Amino acid sequence: MKNFIKLIGLFTLTIFMSFSNPNKKVLVIDVSHGGKDYGAVNQNLREKDIVLDIAKKIKELNTNDDIEIILNREKDEFISLSDRAEFINKLSPDYVISLHLNSYVEEDKNGFEIIYGGNNLDSEELAKKLYENINFTKSEIKKIDFYLLKNVQAPMSFLELGYLSNQKDREYITSDEGQNEIAESILKTLE
Numbered sequence: 001m002k003n004f005i006k007l008i009g010l011f012t013l014t015i016f017m018s019f020s021n022p023n024k025k026v027l028v029i030d031v032s033h034g035g036k037d038y039g040a041v042n043q044n045l046r047e048k049d050i051v052l053d054i055a056k057k058i059k060e061l062n063t064n065d066d067i068e069i070i071l072n073r074e075k076d077e078f079i080s081l082s083d084r085a086e087f088i089n090k091l092s093p094d095y096v097i098s099l100h101l102n103s104y105v106e107e108d109k110n111g112f113e114i115i116y117g118g119n120n121l122d123s124e125e126l127a128k129k130l131y132e133n134i135n136f137t138k139s140e141i142k143k144i145d146f147y148l149l150k151n152v153q154a155p156m157s158f159l160e161l162g163y164l165s166n167q168k169d170r171e172y173i174t175s176d177e178g179q180n181e182i183a184e185s186i187l188k189t190l191e
Contacts, residue, residue, distance in 0.1 A: 025190060026068045028088050029055045030098035030148065030156075035078025040103035042164040048076065050173060051099040054161065057183040067190050085151040095126055096156035097186060098148060101173065103165045110169045111138030113160035117149030120156075126189075127157045133189045134182075136162075159186075 031052050033039035039047025052073070059069045072087055073079055079087075088096055102113065112134055116127040127141050149156055161182060162169030172178035 021066060023066050024068055025066060025095065026070065026091065026093040027190060028091060028093045028096045028154070029058060029069060029071045030084055030088065030096055031055045031071055031073045032098055032100045033078075034073050034076055037078050040101050040164045042103060042170065045164060045170065045174060047101040047103075047164065050101060050164075051161070052076070054173070054179050054182055055099055057179050058186055061180065061183045062187055064187070064191065067187070081147045082151075085148055088148075088152050088154065088156075093154050095190065096148075096152055096154050097126075097130075098156065098158045100158055100160045102160045102163045104163055105165075107165050107167070110163050110166040111140065112136045112162060113158075114139065114141045115144050115146070115149070115158035115160065116141070116156070117143060117145040122155035123149070123157060126155045129189045130157055130159065130186070133185045134159075 033046075033048035033051070035048075037048065039051070041047070052075075055071050056074070059071060062069050070091060070093070072084055102109075114127045114130050114134070116123040124143075131139060131141050144158075146158065149158065162173045164170050164173075173182070
């Protein structure tokens with residue numbers, strides 16, 4: 001009987017392994033803010049809503065079977081930083097990208113910021129790849145030790161996708177064309 005159970009287990013494992021994709025990469029999109037935390041706000045536009053729209057576009061436009069995309073939230077809900085870090089670490093993904101928007105008092109400030117932290121060289125490499133693939137007139141890479149960047153174990157970058165306070169950035173990040181370009185740039189980074 002023991003041999004029969006071992007044989008069934010081996011058979012099940014063989015079937016599972018033959019259908020699993022060893023090249024599959026898992027990307028977690030950390031959709032920032034949500035619920036009571038609006039993030040940046042300008043002209044009735046809220047960061048929490050825009051980054052959720054962009055995250056959904058990334059997932060929707062992904063046609064690569066080798067990339068699995070998981071969003072930490074798919075609706076308007078607040079998730080604490082510690083809960084977000086715990087969720088991500090349990091999944092142990094290949095990459096994590098946290099989506100954000102900037103805002104500033106001076107309306108002429110614009111552009112993308114790509115942020116990595118800690119001593120994780122893979123996080124720095126991810127930031128560099130994102131920098132190479134994001135088509136925006138002004139972008140820069142920074143190293144800052146935000147809570148999630150210090151407490152998530154997987155390679156992670158924050159993407160500040162533009163300034164809600166800047167008219168040109170605001171129009172871009174709220175348009176279908178802009179959101180599609182952002183999503184495609186992120187997906188291209190993972191290829």
